[in-house]
Amino acid sequence: MKRKGILIVVSGFSGTGKGTLMKQLVQSYDNYALSVSMTTRSPRPGEEEGKEYFFVSREEFVSQIKNDGLIEYASYCEHYYGTPRKYVEAELEAGRDVILEIEIQGALKVREKYPTALLLFVMPPNAAELRKRLEKRGTESPDIIRMRLERALEEAKGIEKYDFIVINDKLEECVRNMHSLIQAAHETPERNEELIDNIRKELKNICV
Amino acid sequence: MKRKGILIVVSGFSGTGKGTLMKQLVQSYDNYALSVSMTTRSPRPGEEEGKEYFFVSREEFVSQIKNDGLIEYASYCEHYYGTPRKYVEAELEAGRDVILEIEIQGALKVREKYPTALLLFVMPPNAAELRKRLEKRGTESPDIIRMRLERALEEAKGIEKYDFIVINDKLEECVRNMHSLIQAAHETPERNEELIDNIRKELKNICV
Numbered sequence: 015m016k017r018k019g020i021l022i023v024v025s026g027f028s029g030t031g032k033g034t035l036m037k038q039l040v041q042s043y044d045n046y047a048l049s050v051s052m053t054t055r056s057p058r059p060g061e062e063e064g065k066e067y068f069f070v071s072r073e074e075f076v077s078q079i080k081n082d083g084l085i086e087y088a089s090y091c092e093h094y095y096g097t098p099r100k101y102v103e104a105e106l107e108a109g110r111d112v113i114l115e116i117e118i119q120g121a122l123k124v125r126e127k128y129p130t131a132l133l134l135f136v137m138p139p140n141a142a143e144l145r146k147r148l149e150k151r152g153t154e155s156p157d158i159i160r161m162r163l164e165r166a167l168e169e170a171k172g173i174e175k176y177d178f179i180v181i182n183d184k185l186e187e188c189v190r191n192m193h194s195l196i197q198a199a200h201e202t203p204e205r206n207e208e209l210i211d212n213i214r215k216e217l218k219n220i221c222v
Numbered sequence: 223m224k225r226k227g228i229l230i231v232v233s234g235f236s237g238t239g240k241g242t243l244m245k246q247l248v249q250s251y252d253n254y255a256l257s258v259s260m261t262t263r264s265p266r267p268g269e270e271e272g273k274e275y276f277f278v279s280r281e282e283f284v285s286q287i288k289n290d291g292l293i294e295y296a297s298y299c300e301h302y303y304g305t306p307r308k309y310v311e312a313e314l315e316a317g318r319d320v321i322l323e324i325e326i327q328g329a330l331k332v333r334e335k336y337p338t339a340l341l342l343f344v345m346p347p348n349a350a351e352l353r354k355r356l357e358k359r360g361t362e363s364p365d366i367i368r369m370r371l372e373r374a375l376e377e378a379k380g381i382e383k384y385d386f387i388v389i390n391d392k393l394e395e396c397v398r399n400m401h402s403l404i405q406a407a408h409e410t411p412e413r414n415e416e417l418i419d420n421i422r423k424e425l426k427n428i429c430v
Contacts, residue, residue, distance in 0.1 A: 135411075141424030160429070167425040173418050178409045191409075198406035201386045201399075203343075210381050216349030217375040221368070 019047075019106035020199055021128050022113045023121045026136030027166040029148040030182050035136060036113050038189045047105040049114045052078065055093040068098065086116065086123040097124075111196055118172040132199045134192065135176040139183045141166075227255075227314035228407055229336045230321045231329045234344030235374040237356040238390050243344060244321050246397045255313040257322040260286065263301040276306065294324065294331040305332075319404055326380040340407045342400065343384040347391045349374075 026032050040046045052068040054075050063069055070078075075094045078084050087096030097114055105112045114124065125131050138144040144166060148159045173179065178195045182188045203210060234240050248254045260276040262283050271277055278286075283302045286292050295304030305322055313320045322332070333339050346352040352374060356367045381387065386403045390396045411418060 137421065141421050141428055144425075145428060163425060164429050167422070167429050170418070170422050170425060174411045176411060178406065179411055179414055179418070180409070194402050195406050195409060198386065198403050201388070201403060203382045203384060203387055206387055210378070210387070213345065213349050214375070214378050217352075217371060217378060220349055220353060221372050221375050 017109055017200065018205075019045075019108070019110045019112055020196065020205065021102065021106060021124065021131040022111055022196060023124050023131055023133045024113060024115045024136060025118055025121050025133070025169070025172075025176070026180070026182075027138065027144055027169060028162050029144055029151070029166075030136045030138050031147075031185070032115055032136050034185065035180075035182060035188060035192065036115060038185060039113070039192055042189055043193055045110055047101075047110045047112045049097055049102055049105075049112050051095050051114075052084070052087075052098050053093060053095045055091075055095075085114075085127060086120045088116075088120055118169060118175065122175060130205050132178075132196065133176040134178050134180050134195065135173050136180045136182050137173075139181055225317055225408065226413075227253075227316070227318045227320055228404065228413065229310065229314060229332065229339040230319055230404060231332050231339055231341050232321060232323045232344060233325055233329050233341070233377070233380075233384070234388070234390075235346065235352055235377060236370050237352055237359070237374075238344045238346050239355075239393070240323055240344050242393065243388075243390060243396060243400065244323060246393060247321070247400055250397055251401055253318055255309075255318045255320045257305055257310055257313075257320050259303050259322075260292070260295075260306050261301060261303045263299075263303075293322075293335060294328045296324075296328055326377060326383065330383060338413050340386075340404065341384040342386050342388050342403065343381050344388045344390050345381075347389055 024032055024036060036048060040048050050064060050068060052070055052075065054070060054072050057063070057067070057069050061067065072094070075096065078096065078098070079087060083099055084096035085099050085102060087094055089095070097116070102112050116124070121133050125133060138147065145159070145163060148154065148162055154162075177199065180188060180192050180195065199205065232240055232244060244256060248256050258272060258274075258276060260278055260283065262278060262280050265271070265275070265277050269275065280302070283304065286304065286306070287295060291307055292304035293307050293310060295302055297303070305324070310320050324332070329341050333341060346355065353367070353371060356362065356370055385407070388396060388400050388403065407413065
């Protein structure tokens with residue numbers, strides 16, 4: 015019996031190192047695929063087509079929406095961002111676990127369409143640590159840091175919607191932990207319908 | 223923050239080696255406690271008080287029921303069997319994960335009282351393997367084996383009520399797997415209310 019892939023949605027406060035975590039996870043274990051988003055914004059210096067994003071025109075993006083080519087999409091600062099369906103479904107079908115990074119509204123939309131999607135929420139060990147990390151970046155003004163902390167407070171309201179929380183304290187440990195959580199998710203009854211059906215049929219045949 | 227223990231209910235077809243699995247789990251890792259049931263039946267040769275069971279009189283058992291001293295109980299072949307509450311709650315409070323082995327009706331009763339209980343269903347890799355294991359025991363007549371298979375078919379109807387299925391193919395691997403599932407269960411939002419509340423409060427304080 016072929017094991018089908020799980021769609022994994024990663025959310026969490028800005029500054030918790032989601033991106034690094036996900037990259038490290040994909041590098042450390044086989045069987046993961048990172049979903050690449052589509053956007054209408056222009057590439058920034060160093061960004062490559064198909065790596066950070068698929069860069070498309072507004073017309074192309076709207077046509078993708080119309081043709082149900084996106085699992086979810088949202089607009090942010092006058093640009094569209096979305097998750098192309100084709101790549102995700104091909105990878106899931108091939109048995110790979112596909113990872114997306116999106117915020118809570120997108121995460122809940124994904125779960126509506128893919129009821130067996132796994133929702134992970136990445137958190138720092140505590141709020142002081144979050145502020146420290148945001149300040150350490152050194153690239154943002156106190157106003158921006160404050161805005162991000164306020165946003166974190168807002169996002170924290172949705173934590174109960176997630177399947178697991180992932181505390182990002184030490185990177186290596188956190189990546190191992192994340193992998194274990196995903197492995198565990200493969201063992202739920204709703205992700206093993208075929209296996210359960212098979213054993214029921216077999217038992218029926220034996221008992222007849 | 224002290225991590226609270228999880229109440230773990232293990233069910234599964236007879237002949238899948240639940241008992242061995244649980245014993246091995248408790249031996250292989252710290253932090254587990256095996257719940258010992260109370261029963262009104264007489265000890266069999268070799269059975270020790272407080273090890274296999276707590277052996278009590280019918281009067282004592284009924285008094286336990288009346289005083290809400292049991293998490294769940296059932297009668298089987300004119301004898302009572304139940305799970306003493308005191309031991310379980312003391313162990314959970316001390317941060318240990320407590321394991322019970324009971325069938326589905328009991329498992330669902332436990333979940334009603336302990337909404338964060340973790341329900342594990344142990345299965346053989348397939349039904350043929352289950353029959354083989356039952357036959358291999360060599361202690362049971364074909365009629366009994368047939369009865370157990372029919373019972374398995376009945377129990378299989380409830381698999382979707384469980385949080386995880388545990389395939390018992392190779393013992394060592396299965397014990398490791400079971401441990402991982404339990405570790406994963408510790409990372410759900412509903413089992414980390416205090417941690418989540420704390421970070422929300424901290425964020426609120428920072429943002430004020």
